[in-house]
Amino acid sequence: MRERLEFSKVAMGMAVFLSALVLRGGHLAEANDDTSTTYTYPPGSTAVLLVDPFNDFISEGGKLWNLVKESAEAVDLVPNLKRLADGARAKGIQIVYTPHRRWREGDYENWKFLHRNHIGAAKFQVFAAGTWGGEFHPDLAPQPGDEIAKEHWLTSAFPNTDVDYILRQHGIDHVVVVGMTTNTCVESTARYAVEMGYHTTLLTDAVASFSMEEHNAAVTLDYPRIAHNVSTVDEFLASVE
Numbered sequence: 001m002r003e004r005l006e007f008s009k010v011a012m013g014m015a016v017f018l019s020a021l022v023l024r025g026g027h028l029a030e031a032n033d034d035t036s037t038t039y040t041y042p043p044g045s046t047a048v049l050l051v052d053p054f055n056d057f058i059s060e061g062g063k064l065w066n067l068v069k070e071s072a073e074a075v076d077l078v079p080n081l082k083r084l085a086d087g088a089r090a091k092g093i094q095i096v097y098t099p100h101r102r103w104r105e106g107d108y109e110n111w112k113f114l115h116r117n118h119i120g121a122a123k124f125q126v127f128a129a130g131t132w133g134g135e136f137h138p139d140l141a142p143q144p145g146d147e148i149a150k151e152h153w154l155t156s157a158f159p160n161t162d163v164d165y166i167l168r169q170h171g172i173d174h175v176v177v178v179g180m181t182t183n184t185c186v187e188s189t190a191r192y193a194v195e196m197g198y199h200t201t202l203l204t205d206a207v208a209s210f211s212m213e214e215h216n217a218a219v220t221l222d223y224p225r226i227a228h229n230v231s232t233v234d235e236f237l238a239s240v241e
Contacts, residue, residue: 037229038239039201039228039229039231039239040239040240040241041093041174041176041201041236041239041240041241042174042240042241043091043092043093043240043241044092044171045171045172045173045174046093046094046172046174046175046176046240047093047094047095047096047167047170047172047174047175047176048084048085048088048093048094048095048096048175048176048178049096049098049157049163049175049176049177049178049179049189049193050081050085050095050096050097050098050140050178050179051098051099051100051157051177051178051179051180051185051186051189052098052099052100052127052179052180052181052185053081053097053136053137053140053179053180054099054100054127054133054134054135054136054137054180055132055133055134055135055136055137056126056127056133056134057127057137057180057181058072058077058078058137058180058208059137059138062133063124063126063133064126067210068180068181068208068209068210070211070212071182071208071209071210071211071212071214071215072208074208074212074215075204075205075206075207075208075215076205077205077206077207077208078137078139078140079139080203080205080206080233081139081140081178081179081206082139082140083233083237084178084203084206084233084236084237085140085143087233087237088176088237088240089143089145089146091237091240093240094145094146094147094170094172095142095143095145095146095147096146096147096148096149096163096166096167097136097142097146097147097148097149098149098152098157098161098163098179098189099127099136099148099149099151099152100127100151100152100185101121101127101151101152101153102127102128102129102134102151103121103122103125103126103127103128103129103134104128104129107121107122108121108122115154117154117155118153118154147166147170149161149162149163149166150162150163152185154188155184155185155188155189156185156188156189156191156192157185157189157192158189158192158193158196159192164196167198172198173197173198173199174198174199174200174201175193175198175199175200175201176200176201176202176203176236177189177190177193177200177201177202178202178203178206178207179206179207180207180208180209181207181208181209181210181214182207182208182209182214182215182218182219183209183214183215183217183218183222184209186202186207187202187218187222187223187226190202190223190226190227191226194226194227194228199228199229200226200227200228200229201227201228201229201230201231201236202219202223202226202227202229202230202231203230203231203232203233203236204219204223204230204231204232205232205233206232206233207219
């Protein structure tokens with residue numbers, strides 16, 4: 001029995017050591033890929049997923065604007081999103097809006113498991129349907145040819161929506177996920193896209209969050225481990241061919 005316990009301790013220690021070694025190696029490999037891999041994006045099979053560009057989020061006077069203002073202004077979010085959308089359309093890339101659920105009277109009543117986001121949305125009526133806050137930022141209004149997916153209820157744009165169906169109908173296999181917020185809906189959507197088999201790109205200057213700490217942690221630590229490529233708006237547009 002004592003020998004088995006000692007062996008278990010050794011095995012556990014070795015597992016921890018190997019896990020740390022793999023993680024370190026993975027990080028170094030990703031860093032090498034960032035400098036050695038050149039990505040190109042075929043316009044006919046690439047889409048930009050524009051997550052939650054609501055007035056309540058990114059317009060002066062929006063219910064959440066003061067909470068995201070610091071990081072949004074730090075990355076020049078709205079001008080970058082507009083340049084991305086306009087440039088992508090000009091190059092023949094599909095734009096897909098993936099909006100959060102717009103609050104409506106009766107939402108979340110009698111739900112079995114309310115998430116804190118549901119509670120907050122109901123309390124403050126965030127992105128309320130039929131209100132200015134629930135409309136898209138005027139600089140990011142949908143244009144002819146854009147797709148608007150069904151609203152998602154929590155963080156990822158994929159579950160319980162038609163995002164995947166829209167993408168596959170357009171022959172899309174590359175997605176670029178941008179919008180709000182860096183470490184919740186954008187990150188969650190990107191994670192899901194990777195799991196669904198899409199080549200996934202994240203753009204560090206086309207996302208913002210509720211604090212610079214959250215934003216920086218996500219783009220520095222999480223994004224390189226999630227996405228196939230982490231880039232910027234200008235770098236991405238220059239890689240479309």
